Amino acid sequence: MxxxxxxxxxxxxxxxxxxxxxxxxxxxxxxxxxxxxxxxxxxxxxxxxxxxxxxxxxxxxxxxxxxxxxxxxxxxxxxxxxxxxxxxxxxxxxxxxxxxxxxxxxxxxxxxxxVAMVNLSYRDVAELHAAREMVLAGRIGTVKHLEASYLQSWLVSSAWGDWRTGPQWLWRLSKGHGSNGTLGDIGIHILDFVAFGSASQISDVSCRLKTFNKIEGDQIGDYVLDANDSFVMTAGFDNGALGVIHATRWATGHLNELRLRIYGDKGGIEVQHGHQASHLRVCLDGDAETATWRDVAAAPVATNYERFVNAVRLNIPTEPGFRHAADLQRLLDLASLAEMPQPRGKQKKMTRLNAYRMS
CATH class of the missing domain: 3.40.50.720 (NAD(P)-binding Rossmann-like Domain)
Known part of the structure; x- marks a missing residue:
C-alpha cells in the first residue's frame, strides 16, 4: 500500500x-x-x-x-x-x-x-475491547449506569512542555486558532471510549462548559485563551442507562488518563488507561455480594493503523468509520451550544443544555 x-x-x-x-x-x-x-x-x-x-x-x-x-x-x-x-x-x-x-x-x-476511518486512538486499548466483549456476552446483565473521565494536567504541569510558550499547546486554548477546547480535543475520545466500551449508543446529552482565567487579560500574542478547559456531561443511552462523563486539563497528577466504569444489574467493569499501563477490573457473579474486584488480563488487539491497512487491502469498511465519527460530532455540536453567549444578566460561561437527542 x-x-x-x-x-x-x-x-x-x-x-x-x-x-x-x-x-x-x-x-x-x-x-x-x-x-x-x-x-x-x-x-x-x-x-x-x-x-x-x-x-x-x-x-x-x-x-x-x-x-x-x-x-x-x-x-x-x-x-x-x-x-x-x-x-x-x-x-x-x-x-x-x-x-x-x-x-x-x-x-x-x-x-x-x-475506506474512510477516523483515528480514535484509544480503540487500540485491549482492555476496552475486553470490556465490550463482556458487556455483549451479558456478563454484567443490563447496563444501568456509567461513569467516565478523561484527565490531563498540562495546564498545571510542564511535563509535556510549557503551554505559555508552545504553539502546539496555545492553539488548543484559542477558538480563533481552530480549537473547540477540551470538548473538541479530548471530548470525542472519551465519548467514543464510553460508547464502544459499554456497547451502548449515547442518545441524549446535557453539558456544562467552563473556561478558566489563566493569565491577566487571557491573551498571549495572537492567542486569545477563550476555549473551554473543562466539561461535565450527563448522558442518556439507547438502552435506558444513565451516565456521567467529564474531562479537564486541570487534573493535577494525571498526565493523560481515561477511565470508564460500567455497572449492570449483575456486575461491574472498570477500565483505566494511562501513559504507562492499562488495567481491567471486574466484579462479577458471586463477587457482587462481597464487593470483590478482580484484575483481568486482556488479549492484544490490532492498532488503528493495522486495521486501516487491512481494510484498504481487502477494500472493506472498518471501524471507527466516518459515520460513527459524525454521530459523535453531533453530540459535540450540541454540547458546544452551552458556550454560546446568553442574554444580558445571564451567566455566559456556564450554561445547561437539556436533553438534546440523537435522531
Missing amino acids: RLLILGTGKMANRHATSFAAIPGVHLAGAVDTDAEKLQSFCDKHGIERRFATVESALAWGEFDAVANVTPDAAHYATSMACIAAGKHVLCEKPLATNHAHAVEMADAADRAGV
Missing part, C-alpha cells in the same frame, strides 16, 4: 512510524505548506516525494491512501478532495469542526466506495 502523509506536525510522526512498521506499506509522499517542516519530516522518515499542497499531491496521484494529520479545521476540505480522487482516508479526530461537514464527509466516502 502506498501512503501519503498529509500534514507533518507532531502527530504525523506517529503515523509515519506506525505505518512504516507494517510490512508492505510504503510512505510514498508527504504534504505541508511549511517547507522547512516538510523537509525535516521527509528526511527523518525517508520520504522522497514532497508537496506544498494537497492539490499538487493529487495531481501526481501515485498513492492509494492518505493519512490526514492536518489541523482540525482543514480535515473537511482536504479529506473531501482525497475522497473525490478515489483515495482511502484515515483522518485524525475530530472528523470535522461541525456535524454538517462530518455528515457530508461520511456521505462522500460511501458514494466513492473508499
Whole structure:
C-alpha cells in the first residue's frame, strides 16, 4: 500500500512510524505548506516525494491512501478532495469542526466506495475491547449506569512542555486558532471510549462548559485563551442507562488518563488507561455480594493503523468509520451550544443544555 502523509506536525510522526512498521506499506509522499517542516519530516522518515499542497499531491496521484494529520479545521476540505480522487482516508479526530461537514464527509466516502476511518486512538486499548466483549456476552446483565473521565494536567504541569510558550499547546486554548477546547480535543475520545466500551449508543446529552482565567487579560500574542478547559456531561443511552462523563486539563497528577466504569444489574467493569499501563477490573457473579474486584488480563488487539491497512487491502469498511465519527460530532455540536453567549444578566460561561437527542 502506498501512503501519503498529509500534514507533518507532531502527530504525523506517529503515523509515519506506525505505518512504516507494517510490512508492505510504503510512505510514498508527504504534504505541508511549511517547507522547512516538510523537509525535516521527509528526511527523518525517508520520504522522497514532497508537496506544498494537497492539490499538487493529487495531481501526481501515485498513492492509494492518505493519512490526514492536518489541523482540525482543514480535515473537511482536504479529506473531501482525497475522497473525490478515489483515495482511502484515515483522518485524525475530530472528523470535522461541525456535524454538517462530518455528515457530508461520511456521505462522500460511501458514494466513492473508499475506506474512510477516523483515528480514535484509544480503540487500540485491549482492555476496552475486553470490556465490550463482556458487556455483549451479558456478563454484567443490563447496563444501568456509567461513569467516565478523561484527565490531563498540562495546564498545571510542564511535563509535556510549557503551554505559555508552545504553539502546539496555545492553539488548543484559542477558538480563533481552530480549537473547540477540551470538548473538541479530548471530548470525542472519551465519548467514543464510553460508547464502544459499554456497547451502548449515547442518545441524549446535557453539558456544562467552563473556561478558566489563566493569565491577566487571557491573551498571549495572537492567542486569545477563550476555549473551554473543562466539561461535565450527563448522558442518556439507547438502552435506558444513565451516565456521567467529564474531562479537564486541570487534573493535577494525571498526565493523560481515561477511565470508564460500567455497572449492570449483575456486575461491574472498570477500565483505566494511562501513559504507562492499562488495567481491567471486574466484579462479577458471586463477587457482587462481597464487593470483590478482580484484575483481568486482556488479549492484544490490532492498532488503528493495522486495521486501516487491512481494510484498504481487502477494500472493506472498518471501524471507527466516518459515520460513527459524525454521530459523535453531533453530540459535540450540541454540547458546544452551552458556550454560546446568553442574554444580558445571564451567566455566559456556564450554561445547561437539556436533553438534546440523537435522531
